[in-house]
Amino acid sequence: EVQLVESGGGLVQPGGSLRLSCSASGFTFSNYAMHWVRQAPGKGLEFVSAITSSGGSSNYGDSVKGRFIISRDNSKNTLFLQMSSLRPEDTAVYYCVKGGIEDRRMVMDYWGQGTLVTVSS
Amino acid sequence: DIQMTQSPSTLSASIGDRVTITCRASQNINSWLAWYQQEPGKAPKLLIYKASSLESGVPSRFSGSGSGTEFTLTISSLQPDDFATYYCQQYNNYCTFGQGTKLEIK
Numbered sequence: 001e002v003q004l005v006e007s008g009g010g011l012v013q014p015g016g017s018l019r020l021s022c023s024a025s026g027f028t029f030s031n032y033a034m035h036w037v038r039q040a041p042g043k044g045l046e047f048v049s050a051i052t053s054s055g056g057s058s059n060y061g062d063s064v065k066g067r068f069i070i071s072r073d074n075s076k077n078t079l080f081l082q083m084s085s086l087r088p089e090d091t092a093v094y095y096c097v098k099g100g101i102e103d104r105r106m107v108m109d110y111w112g113q114g115t116l117v118t119v120s121s
Numbered sequence: 122d123i124q125m126t127q128s129p130s131t132l133s134a135s136i137g138d139r140v141t142i143t144c145r146a147s148q149n150i151n152s153w154l155a156w157y158q159q160e161p162g163k164a165p166k167l168l169i170y171k172a173s174s175l176e177s178g179v180p181s182r183f184s185g186s187g188s189g190t191e192f193t194l195t196i197s198s199l200q201p202d203d204f205a206t207y208y209c210q211q212y213n214n215y216c217t218f219g220q221g222t223k224l225e226i227k
Contacts (some may be wrong), residue, residue, distance in 0.1 A: 059215055095165075104170060
């Protein structure tokens with residue numbers, strides 16, 4: 001059974017930093033692209049970042065480009081999101097999401113339960 | 122950037138109804154479109170990928186169609202579990218989600 005468990009969320013002041021982690025199990029982690037998607041309270045889904053299976057390539061949504069960094073440790077089946085220069089508008093539930101394979105890389109077939117990040121003074 | 126626009130934003134329907142949700146892309150995305158269902162307080166769930174391919178385990182009352190810039194998600198006979206919010210997602214060029222369609226009980 002695929003399981004994705006996020007951790008690291010919490011309350012942080014504007015301008016601060018936070019690192020999210022996602023522990024994956026139930027599939028061969030190193031074979032799949034992975035993603036972060038967020039959802040602000042009462043709002044829709046927003047793509048944050050994606051990383052290829054090897055970690056060699058990544059991309060970001062416009063609103064986080066230059067502030068967030070996605071990475072992965074395939075030896076530990078873990079995905080990360082390093083967030084810096086945080087703004088109140090970054091307040092959201094952050095979901096760790098598994099991608100598919102080949103032309104399904106950007107199809108999000110399994111989602112974690114999410115971790116809440118609150119940016120406030 | 123590719124923009125995705127869903128309509129309607131809210132849809133009221135009854136058990137057993139056939140409903141259709143539309144998603145329009147600001148430019149050609151071929152068939153690189155997925156649909157997700159999100160129940161309140163839960164993570165989204167994949168329903169359809171490549172515009173019309175049903176994800177394993179998803180009931181056959183869900184279907185998707187379209188290509189290019191216009192797509193639809195159809196639920197043939199609404200069941201109680203189907204009252205949720207639905208999102209389309211393009212993956213032709215990175216990733217963009219539609220703003221969502223909330224399906225409510227009439």
